[in-house]
Amino acid sequence: MADRRSGVTGPPEQGRTTAARAAAIAELLLLEISNLLDLYSKRESLTADVIAEDSRLVSVPPPSSQLDTADKLWRLHAALLQCRGLMERAIAKENEEMGSGTGEYETQRKMVKERLTFLINITGELVKAVDGPAAVTPSLSDSLEPDNLTLFELKLWVFRVFTEVNYWAKTAVTILQALPKERVRNTRYRSTRSTRR
C-alpha cells in the first residue's frame, strides 16, 4: 500500500504573509459590506442618519494606544466574532420575517457572512501566531437581542448590524494593514508549537 500522503508542494508559505492576506480579506469584506449596505439602504429606503453613529452592537474593550499588536488582534478577533453572530442572527431574522431569497441582496449577504468567517479564521491564526490571548467566546448583550421587535425595529436593527460589520471591517483593515510587514511564519507550525506550549 502506497503512502496516502506523498508530501506537500513547495514551502508552506510561498505567497503573501498571513497578515497581508488578512488585510486583503478585510478590505474585501469592507467592499462587500459597503455594497450590502448600499443594497439594503436602497431596498429599505434607509439612510445612515437613522442610527446613531456611536451606538455599538459589539462589545469589546475600548481601543487604546497602549494595546500591543496581540491585544489589538485579540480585540479585533473578538469583535469580528460578535459581528458574525450578529450577521447570522440578522440573516435568520430576515429569513424568518421575509423569507429567504436568491437575489443579489441575499447573495451579497451570504458572501459577507462567509468573508467575515474567513477574516475571523485568519485573524484567529494571527492571534495564535503572535501568542495572543486565547480566543474568546462571543457574548452578545441581551439588550441587543432582536426578539420582540417590530418589523421596522428589525429593519433598523439589521441596518445597525450591517453598519457594525462595516465599522469593524474598516477597523480590521486599519489594524491588519498596520501589522509588521515581516513575513509571518507558517501559522500551522506556530499553532503546533503553541499547542505544545
Place this chain on the structure above:
Amino acid sequence: MVSTRRLQLFVLAYLASALSSAVCVSEAGSHLVVIPQSPVLQIGTNFTATCVIINTTEVTADDLYWRFRQTVIPSNQYTKINESALSVTIPVNNEESEWLYCYCKNKSPYVFVNQGKFVHGIHLSKAYPPEKPKNLTCIAIQDGKYISKNLMCSWDPAEHNVKKKPTTYTLHVEVIHNNQAYNVSTEENSATVTMESFPFHMDLEIWVVAHNELGTVESEHLKREANWFAKTNPPSDVKVISEETFPMSFLITWKEPIPKQMIALKYQIRYCPHGSHSWFVVPIVDFAKGTQSFRLQNLQPHTVYTTQVRCKHFNKGYGYWSDWSANVTKKTAEYRPTSKPDLWSIITEGEHSNERQVKFICKNPVLSNGKITSFKMKIQTQKENMMTRNMSWEIIPVNDPDADNSPSQKFTVLKQITLLDNMTARVHVTAINSAGESPQTSLGIPEEALDLDPMEGLKVHTQGDQFLLKWNAPNNTAITQYVVEWVSANDTDWQRENKSTQQTTIKGNIKKYICYNISVYPIYSGWTGKPARVEAYLAQNAPSVGPSIQLNGKRGRNEVELVWNVIPPPARNGFITNYTVFYSSGTEPVSITVPGNVTSYLLTSLSANTQYEAWIRASTIGGSTNGTRHTFNTLKYAPGEIEMIVVGVSLGFLFVVLLSMLLCFYKKDVIKNNLWPWIPNPRKSTIGNWSPDYPLKPETPKENCLSGISVLDVDTSDGKSLSEEDKTSLALKKDKYLSEEHSSGIGGSSCMSSPRQSVSDSDEGADIADTTASTVQYSSVVASNGYKGQTPSAQPQPLIFSRSESTQPLLDSEENPDLSVQEGGGASQPFSRLPCFTHSSWNQDSGSFPEVEPQEVLLPRDSCPSGEDNEQKTLTDGQSLSSYRPQLGGYRPQ
C-alpha cells in the same frame, strides 16, 4: 532467505489446511483448491498460486500440474510445498484476464472416475498500480463580478491504465484556516470542485488521490493562495486617446475587470501598426500597481496603431494572464514631415534635336507624418555657366491626398519642362502636410553632353521573387549615391542606395512575366549621371498570344513570303528567343526556326496550285505559343507565264494571218477564179436584132455563163408532193424538161414560169400582163443545162432557149459574150438577197398558214434556186406550179 522460504511454505500449508474445511463444503467434494481466489494481479510482476489437495489421499502434490493459456506449465515453475500442496509462479505480462487451472494426473481409477473433483481454477484479473498524479494545476475563471466558485483542476493522465480496472481520482480542495473541504471523484484526468464561494486571499490546499484495487497514491499537495488560481477577464472599456499636442504618443485607459479588493492586478499593453502582426509589448515594470492608464510614447505620427491590454494578479507568479482585450485602433496626430521627399526625374527626347523633356516626379517623405497636401518646388536653370534663371517657389497641390497610401499612386508628377541640351537644371522640393514642411531635397540635371563616368557592368539576376542587381562602381569618388530605377509598361519606381553599394535587390512589387527596364544611375552630389540599363524578366512564360500571320505581296507559284506581327510587349511574357514557321499542305507540317528578331520568311519549293496552311510559333524560355493559322493557295501559273503564252499564241496567229494574206495576195487570181467566176452583166447586155420571127441563130453558149434561169416544168397532174426519195428522179426529170425546151412566150417570165404563164394568158396576171405588155420583150438562150451551181460544167450542154422578160436591152456581152462580168458587177447586182418564198407562201390562197419562215438565200439575180429547193415545193391539186415572181431586183423600167 531460507527461513523466509520456510515461513512462506508454512503459511501456505496453514492456509491450505485452514481452507480445506471451509472449501470442502463449498466445493461440493472437490479435492483441489487454488489459493488465492480471484486475485487482482499487478502487471509486470510474478504471481504465485498454490494448489492444495484436500479430503483425499489418493493423490499427492507430485500428481498435480498447472495449465495456463491452454498449455501445461513446465514443472520447473512448480514448487512443492508439501505432499498436498504445489505452487506455481507465472509472470503477469499482459492486461487480459485469464484462468489458471490446477489438474491432477489420472493416477488411479478413483481419480479417473472423479475427474471433476481433481481440477480447480482461478480467474486472474490484472491491473497497473495507481500512478501518482503529476502536474496538478487548477484554474478559476471570472464569472460576472467575481471569480467563479468552480475550481477546475487537471493533471497528467496515467501512463498505464487498464480499462477493466480503472483508476479513480479524487480531487481534494481544502480552504486552510476555514475548515472547508471539498472533493470530487472522477476517472478522467480533470475535475471541478464547486465551493461555497471563491475564497479570495485564503490559502487552498489541493491534491489528488489515485485509487484502484492495487492501491492508493496521492499527488503532491498544492498549497497556494486562492488568487493564485484566478484568471480574470481582460480589462474592460479600453480607450486609446490621440492628442494633437502629442503626435507621437497615445494615452490608453481601461477599467479593471474585477475589484482590486478581490485581486490586485497588473497590466500588459501591446501595440502594432495597423495591419502588422509584429507586436511591441510594453515592459511590465513600467506599470504601477493598480494603474488604469498608460501613455504610449515614441510612436510614429499619423500612423494607425492597434492596441490591446491584458491583466494578471499583481503578485509575481500569481494567477493567469487574462485574454487580450479587443483591438482598439487609433491614429496618432499629424506632425510635420521629418524626412526629405524622394525627388526623381524622367528624361525623354524633346520635340527638337537639341532639347530634352524632363518630368520631375516625387515620392512622399518616408516620415511624412501626415497627409502630404502639396509640394513646394523651385527650378534653377543655367546655360553654359553663364546665365542663371531662378524661378520662384511654386506650390504643387497633391490632387488626391487620400490616395497617398495607394499602391498605384507611388509618386506625384510635379512638373515637366523642356530643357536644352546645353542647359542644366537644379530642382528643390519640399513636402507639406497640415502640420508643417519637410526638409528640402534637391536634384540636378546636368548638360546632355556632360559625361560623368557612366555606369558599367550592370547585371540582373533573379533571387526568389526579386531582382538582384550587381554593378561595378565607376572610378569616381564623387558618387554620393545610386538610384535604381525600374520601369515596366504600367509601372515606374525607383529606390536609392548609398555610394558603397554595388549589389542590391529591388524592393518593389516585381511581377512575373513583365518586362522591366532596370537602370542604375550614379548620383554625383545631387547631379544625375549616365545610367546603365538592362531589360529583365523576373520569370518568363509562353507568350499569351501567338503572332498573326499574313502574306507579303502576291502569292507565287512555288514561293510565298510570310510576314507576322510582333507580339505586343504585355503579351510576350518573356524574351522571344525564336519563331518557328510551320506550313503544311495537308501532310506532315514542315517547320523552320528563325531568330526572334525576324518577322518575315520566304517559303520556297511550294507546289503549284496547292492549298497550304501556315502558322508561327513564338518561343520564350518559358514556353511557346502558336499563332493563328493562315491558309493560302499557290498559283497555278507563275506571274507572267500566262502573258508569255498569250503573246506567243498571238504572234503565231499573226504569222498565220500574214502568211494567209500573202498567199491570197499572190494567188488572188486563182482564188478569184475559184470563188467568183465571171458573170456577164445583164445591164450591159444589148438586144440584138431579134424578133420572134427572126430565126434563131443559135449560139453556142459559153461555159460558165449563167445568165438565164432554167425553167422547171413540174408535172402537176398527179398533184403529189415531191418526196425526198424523188429528188434524184426529179433532178433527172428536170434535166429532161430542160432538154425538152419548154419555152414561154414573149412577155412571160422566163424565170420559173410555167409555159402557160409564159404566154401571158394567165388569168391571174393581168397586171403582170400589162407590165409585160409595156416591156420590151426579149429572150436569149443563156444556158444549155440550167444553172446548178457556180461550178462551170466541163462538158458542153445542149443549148437551152430562154426568153427574158426584161425590158432592158441585152447586154453587150450577150452579144459579145467576151465582156467581163465585172464591168457591171456593182450595179447589176448579179446576186441579190431576195426572199425566196417557199411553197407555203404560195399556199396562202388555200388558207394554209406558212410553216416555214421566209428565208434569205443567196440567189443569182433573175434566178431562183432550182433543183432541191424546187423539189420541196408542194403542189396542190388544180394548181399548176408557178415559178413566176415579180422581178424586183433585176427588172428596171427602161
